Amino acid sequence: MSVLFGWVLPYIVLIVFLGGMIHRMLVWAHVPVPFKLTVFPSPDTTGGAVLDLAKEAVGFRSLWRGKKSLWFGAWLFHIALALVLIGHFVGITFLGHQFTLFGATPEQSERLSILFGTYAGAALLIGLVFLTIRRLASPTMRFISNFADYLVLVLLLGIIGSGMYMRFFNEVPYGAVRDYLAGLFTFRPVLPPDNQAFLFHFTLVELLLLYFPSSKLMHACGLFFSRWLITRPYERQVILK
Amino acid sequence: MSKEQARIPYEAKDLSVLRLAPVAVEDRPKAALELLGEMLKYKRSLRLYLDVCTHCGACAEQCHSYLGTKDPYNMPVARVELVRRVYKKFFAPGRSVFRAWEGAKDLDQETIDQWYKYFHQCNQCRRCAVFCPKGIDTAEVTIAMRELLAHLGLVTKFHAGIVKNMEKTGNNMGTPLPAIKDGLEFLEEELKEETGLDIPIPMDVERAEVLFNPSSSDLFTNTDGLMAVAKIFYKAGVSWTLSSRIAETANFGLFFHEPTMREHSRRLVQAGKELGVKRIVAGECGHGWRTWRMFTDTINGPLPFPVVHLFEEVLEYLRTGRIQFDKSKNPEVVTYHDPCNYARGGDLIEQPRELLRACVENFVEMTPTKQYSFCCGGGSGILMDEAMDLRVALGQPKAECVRATGAEILCAPCAICKAQLPVVMDHHKVDVRVKGLSDLMGLALIL
Numbered sequence: 282m283s284v285l286f287g288w289v290l291p292y293i294v295l296i297v298f299l300g301g302m303i304h305r306m307l308v309w310a311h312v313p314v315p316f317k318l319t320v321f322p323s324p325d326t327t328g329g330a331v332l333d334l335a336k337e338a339v340g341f342r343s344l345w346r347g348k349k350s351l352w353f354g355a356w357l358f359h360i361a362l363a364l365v366l367i368g369h370f371v372g373i374t375f376l377g378h379q380f381t382l383f384g385a386t387p388e389q390s391e392r393l394s395i396l397f398g399t400y401a402g403a404a405l406l407i408g409l410v411f412l413t414i415r416r417l418a419s420p421t422m423r424f425i426s427n428f429a430d431y432l433v434l435v436l437l438l439g440i441i442g443s444g445m446y447m448r449f450f451n452e453v454p455y456g457a458v459r460d461y462l463a464g465l466f467t468f469r470p471v472l473p474p475d476n477q478a479f480l481f482h483f484t485l486v487e488l489l490l491l492y493f494p495s496s497k498l499m500h501a502c503g504l505f506f507s508r509w510l511i512t513r514p515y516e517r518q519v520i521l522k
Numbered sequence: 523m524s525k526e527q528a529r530i531p532y533e534a535k536d537l538s539v540l541r542l543a544p545v546a547v548e549d550r551p552k553a554a555l556e557l558l559g560e561m562l563k564y565k566r567s568l569r570l571y572l573d574v575c576t577h578c579g580a581c582a583e584q585c586h587s588y589l590g591t592k593d594p595y596n597m598p599v600a601r602v603e604l605v606r607r608v609y610k611k612f613f614a615p616g617r618s619v620f621r622a623w624e625g626a627k628d629l630d631q632e633t634i635d636q637w638y639k640y641f642h643q644c645n646q647c648r649r650c651a652v653f654c655p656k657g658i659d660t661a662e663v664t665i666a667m668r669e670l671l672a673h674l675g676l677v678t679k680f681h682a683g684i685v686k687n688m689e690k691t692g693n694n695m696g697t698p699l700p701a702i703k704d705g706l707e708f709l710e711e712e713l714k715e716e717t718g719l720d721i722p723i724p725m726d727v728e729r730a731e732v733l734f735n736p737s738s739s740d741l742f743t744n745t746d747g748l749m750a751v752a753k754i755f756y757k758a759g760v761s762w763t764l765s766s767r768i769a770e771t772a773n774f775g776l777f778f779h780e781p782t783m784r785e786h787s788r789r790l791v792q793a794g795k796e797l798g799v800k801r802i803v804a805g806e807c808g809h810g811w812r813t814w815r816m817f818t819d820t821i822n823g824p825l826p827f828p829v830v831h832l833f834e835e836v837l838e839y840l841r842t843g844r845i846q847f848d849k850s851k852n853p854e855v856v857t858y859h860d861p862c863n864y865a866r867g868g869d870l871i872e873q874p875r876e877l878l879r880a881c882v883e884n885f886v887e888m889t890p891t892k893q894y895s896f897c898c899g900g901g902s903g904i905l906m907d908e909a910m911d912l913r914v915a916l917g918q919p920k921a922e923c924v925r926a927t928g929a930e931i932l933c934a935p936c937a938i939c940k941a942q943l944p945v946v947m948d949h950h951k952v953d954v955r956v957k958g959l960s961d962l963m964g965l966a967l968i969l
């Protein structure tokens with residue numbers, strides 16, 4: 282049982298996740314674009330267009346043009362998500378000692394790590410709760426929502442909720458988690474930490490990753506394709522600005 | 523607004539001009555699925571838009587069609603969802619349970635009716651694309667779906683009629699050549715009376731510098747605009763000509779039938795080549811301009827000459843001092859309506875403003891403006907008399923924007939806007955006169 286769960290399943294998840302994501306991007310890339318669909322005003326150069334995409338990805342500029350409340354919720358959620366993902370990667374790799382690279386003592390580093398992690402996690406949760414309430418509270422939002430929209434929110438609430446629970450009430454030793462994950466990545470499997478909260482958290486993440494390539498979460502990649510269609514520069518036939 | 527009001531009357535009976543055979547009613551769902559499958563293979567936009575929407579709803583309050591009709595299916599996201607649910611059922615990747623969670627639904631006759639209805643309540647204005655964080659341009663979906671409906675034999679009478687007129691006469695109004703020539707002679711006489719000068723409106727002059735391609739409505743209903751253009755070319759000393767082959771810049775094919783769009787474009791380019799002109803200048807028409815600016819080169823390129831807009835051409839004269847304006851001839855408060863296909867669709871935002879500031883005394887901006895401007899509600903050829911209730915509902919958000927400016931003149935340099943806005947302003951009791959930019963330039967031009 283634990284062999285299947287702890288050692289086999291993660292590899293299946295990873296293959297489905299990466300393979301599915303790449304497959305869908307390849308499909309998009311292989312469908313032709315018969316006409317230029319630029320929406321103006323647009324940048325004149327490829328560099329400008331790339332910069333535009335970057336600003337959109339970091340600042341959610343299109344949402345800023347509309348209702349600021351949605352911008353705030355969505356931006357808070359995604360920025361916090363980015364920070365938390367980076368935090369997981371760095372924190373677990375360095376066991377919370379990453380800030381010693383900047384001259385902190387190991388104890389200071391651990392405290393900083395916990396501090397940042399807690400704030401980013403809280404921001405993530407606030408953003409997500411806001412988006413969830415927004416979707417549930419308005420009749421128009423319910424009209425355009427379907428089961429999948431709610432499901433994704435519930436999965437994320439579960440993941441983030443259990444993450445915060447571990448942080449506050451049920452600390453899981455970083456070391457055990459790191460050994461487990463490092464084992465997976467180096468193909469020398471170790472047993473997963475025996476902690477209910479961790480296993481719950483980890484399983485939900487696996488479910489989300491399995492679902493990711495088939496779901497609207499593919500917007501994380503697709504958005505760059507679709508924005509490119511309306512952002513890409515198109516030279517005028519006559520230069521008169 | 524009631525369901526009945528919103529309905530656009532079916533349906534052109536005779537589609538021979540589109541070279542399409544109507545599909546029997548009971549065969550439509552099957553045929554529609556095949557067509558959708560084909561389109562997904564050659565339109566990346568369609569496929570992406572069906573895949574990447576997160577149902578965030580940011581687009582809803584930005585669509586004048588939803589704001590004006592309050593019909594939830596007119597939210598851009600809900601409009602596209604009418605297709606997305608079919609896509610999820612039959613074409614989307616992933617396990618069928620996953621797709622069911624995303625609202626997958628069979629394609630039945632009712633869905634096709636909804637497509638017909640709601641894709642004729644989208645003006646293809648592209649405002650949603652500016653506010654959607656994924657850049658989803660619902661107009662693209664509408665264009666694709668109208669094309670699909672056309673292949674099922676579902677085209678509005680109005681659109682089919684326009685295409686027929688175009689094919690027969692080279693203009694959308696269906697005016698035969700002798701009548702056009704008579705009309706032009708009459709306008710030349712008017713010009714003589716007004717200015718005392720012999721200002722020509724030439725036709726089919728070989729080796730002229732410019733082939734001017736007006737909207738056909740300029741030849742008969744908005745004649746002030748065409749006379750103004752004649753005066754400007756005369757003053758600037760530029761040789762120009764109309765073509766008897768095609769006197770129409772409005773390309774209705776863009777709205778629902780790509781082959782028609784291509785044919786229109788080909789016809790113009792051929793006219794330019796035969797006359798041996800140096801460039802083609804497009805007159806006041808929004809979607810016509812988008813087609814020239816964005817698509818012509820792709821369809822018929824590389825072109826031996828550029829296609830430029832009248833405003834770019836005139837701005838060049840103004841900046842180089844070949845013409846001058848006397849602002850005091852236009853003392854009224856003027857506001858400017860950005861035709862969707864100029865601003866968002868065709869990169870004409872500052873040029874008309876520079877011209878306006880030069881030829882009117884009191885120019886006020888509207889809110890929202892430029893690429894954020896609302897559509898007049900007539901875009902994509904929703905101009906039929908039968909759909910008057912719908913037209914005034916679609917125009918309602920624009921009417922409020924215009925009212926707030928307190929302007930006396932609404933400058934709307936697009937043939938469709940010019941046909942639509944007076945109706946809308948009248949209905950919503952906004953006291954304003956609608957004019958083209960050419961008209962205002964003509965009044966202010968110092969001859």
Ligand code: HEM
Nearest residue numbers: 337338341355359412416433434498500501504576578655
């Ligand atoms: C692993 C990566 C990501 C996850 C799990 C994720 C998750 C989500 C979720 C759940 C929603 C819907 C929120 C709701 O139900 O209202 C959403 C919406 C959105 N996402 Fe993402 N996202 C990811 C990456 C990205 C990236 C990379 C971008 C842009 C650069 C992005 C931009 C957006 C935008 C603009 C929205 C719409 C606003 C909203 O609904 O809140 N997302 N995302």
Ligand code: SF4
Nearest residue numbers: 585644645647648650
């Ligand atoms: S293109 Fe315009 S009319 Fe159509 S859905 Fe978008 S905003 Fe509405």
Ligand code: SF4
Nearest residue numbers: 575576578579581654
């Ligand atoms: S704004 Fe874009 S992503 Fe959001 S619901 Fe509308 S179409 Fe979908």
